[in-house]
Amino acid sequence: MKLQHHSLIFALAALFIAPAMTRAQNLTSADLLKPSADTWPTYHGDYSGRRHSALHQITPQNVANLSLAWAFQTRQDNEIKASPLLVDGILYFTVPDHTWAVDARSGHEVWHYDRPSIKGLHIGHRGLGMYKDLLFLTTPDCHLIALNAKDGAVRWDQVYADVDQGYWATMAPLVVRNHVIAGVSGDFDNLVGYLRSFDPETGAVQWQWNSSPPAGTPNATTGGMTWITGTYDPELNLIYWGTGNPTPVLNGATRPGDDAYTCSIVALNPDTGELVWGFVASPHDTHDWDAVEVPVLVDADFHGKPRKMLMQASRNGYFFVLDRTNGKSLLTTPYGPVNWAMGIDKLGRPIPDPAKEPAPDGRLIAPDEGGLTNFRSPSFDPKTGLFIVDAHPSYSIYFSKPADGTYGWSGADYDLWGKGVIEAIDYQTGKLRWSHYVGPDSAGAGVLTTDSGLTFTGDAFGNVLALDTATGKTLWHAATGASMENPPITYVLDGRQYVLTGSGSMLFAWRLPDTAAAPARIALKH
């Protein structure tokens, strides 16, 4: 009897302990739908892509006290472009060929997965996807690899594109229920862009969606690479994805028409890969303006009517607001100097000016090839209704002549001038509420906003900045020695809010000093 009594105690104890134990490294679909404040379980932090956090321990009033909790050195030449994941106190992030698990409390390495690859471009790596106890990694040579989150051991490894044809991979896969969705890079060759979905447990292919018709189709485009993680609306059960430029890149002669669905925003069914709608952001692009920038999902009023919206500050210089239930345009407006369009058509798409296609004697084009913004994440702040983006007003000259052919780049373009500006766009009008100069050429940092009214980003000089979201005024900065090339994230751990930023090859964790944080310990919900 006594034994039974003990057993009962053990059983009861197990009931209480078990959830905490099994929770470790077991990220469920429910966790992904409603991430808790002590996690950042996807590239964007949540499915909306708003990169906005409800955390409010660090405020405009106390941010001046923000100080370094720890720094992590990758000791690699490649800059950190990844948005780290945080699950159960462990951060996971990448540079090409390297994946780390790092203790989010101390910044020390838990494990390091080093996978040297010879082939494929090593221009950057944007991070991981996670489901249950598995991390999903794309590699420069186009493998999709499932790693055990516990120790970095390889669970499965699938080749999903042919690096020898000219594909490579940099993106962080999107996990939607039991789908691991990975995209590809590669616009030096006339290749078809696609998304492919995999079974998280086995790596078996579930579906593939192609952005463009098969290479060699007469009068048709290739291209439409899918190299930035998309977003997801669970209610509509749609994933939203931006696609890259058409190929040949600067010469559109062999691909007349809109070249759908390159330079587009598409809505797909995550269970089948079926296209539900598509919006061509740059019809017949001839300037390499991928429309892969984060399709940010916002539910709010638009001109007095509640809407399910999708917003994108696109590389081509236009800010788009779409009704994401059907892809219909609500607003299209430039957010900086743009000189390549003759107007906006009735579908809300810019109308490309044929006189601004690359030519043998050159055409002055705004923005430049890097675009008015590029892959670094913007942020949407619901309180102010501001869409905050790292912008790059710029000019360049574009050339193309028959001798450049119809394969790959097919021309040449040269940047002339540019500057970096953090812009706060009022989504109702597209007008700039404020803009904050961040240096010559471009800064290229991602943006994070928090409910307390703070915007975290970086400048071209290597300063990490905390701005007042309402005004754009600088409230705090720290010089880190290299510019931020990734988007910041934030989370709470042991009652303390952290902001995590990358600079060069280092990761920095910022938090308030003990004394400043004490009055506002945070409960783990939001």
Added chain:
Amino acid sequence: MRRFRNLALLAAVIACLALATRQTPIHAASRPATVQAADDTAGAKVYADNCAICHGEQREGNLPTVPPLTGIAHQLNAGQLTAITHDGKGAMPGNPDLKGDELAALLHFLLAADESGAAPAATASPAQLAEKGATLFQQNCAFCHGRDTMGGESGPDLTQSKIVAADVNGDKIGEVVHAGRPAKKMPAFNFSNAEIETLAAYIHAQEAAARTRKGDRRGVAVADLQTGDAAAGLQYFSGAGGCARCHSATGDLAGVANRYQGLALERRMLYPEGAKSKVTVTLPGGQKLTGTLAYLDEFTVALRDAGGVYHSWQTSRVKFSVDAPVEAHVDLFGKYTDADIHNLMAYLQTLR
């Protein structure tokens, strides 16, 4: 834990090595056997036991992951080699237990063997070098300079580069690769001399290939930029463009077409990169300092005075005003037509 990590690294490296051996690595096999003098036997054994598994039996390495150790005396001295042996470097595990006679023998083996003067790479043909270089190039350079070195996203066509044209075995290319070009956003790369040699071999091979491709050249030829009208260009220069407010055909622009041609002239015309700005800083006491603007962000302003001395201040503690004549070029971007640019270009080309 660290040991296990090293084992994992080692396994990865071994896997690479296995891969590489199939590609007939370039190594110093043709080196005369006499180079390994009797007193190097001990060092050779230490090397074989500790280093060869990654760096190769012939010290050929496995680029780009594992550097070759042939010719290492040209890059590292005994102290640096010891430090790396003990502490490791990058993915290489350290071996602090290698000490005393063993270490001395290893160092002698690695350093003395090169005193024969045989440049390790010299035994490889240019084609073999280029093949190695191609791999390095694809990984590190191709995104900006194009997979074929003929220009890609943001990087220039290297087959038309003056630096490449002047380069011999990587001497000029190496300088740029090691230092980077921060003003043009090219990062610095920490390649070994042997790696630079392979890179240069690849770039030169592409350069040669490009020369033979008549009529199919990428890039912009001087002939492409002759569609403008010089008289209209002069009119724009003196009138609407406002160029004459700062520039003069007989002053700063005299002979400009001799100094710059084609695309270089046009880019410089549109925005002269590196143009200097002046700054005047007023200190709290009212004292004024003027000089060349050396640095300016939100928090710090700095100048170089007439003597070349650098001074800096917190922006919150001083008043300052910047005089940047180059901004006039930025103001024009929104006003030019393409014809204005082509005409201006035609006019500038008359200034010889």
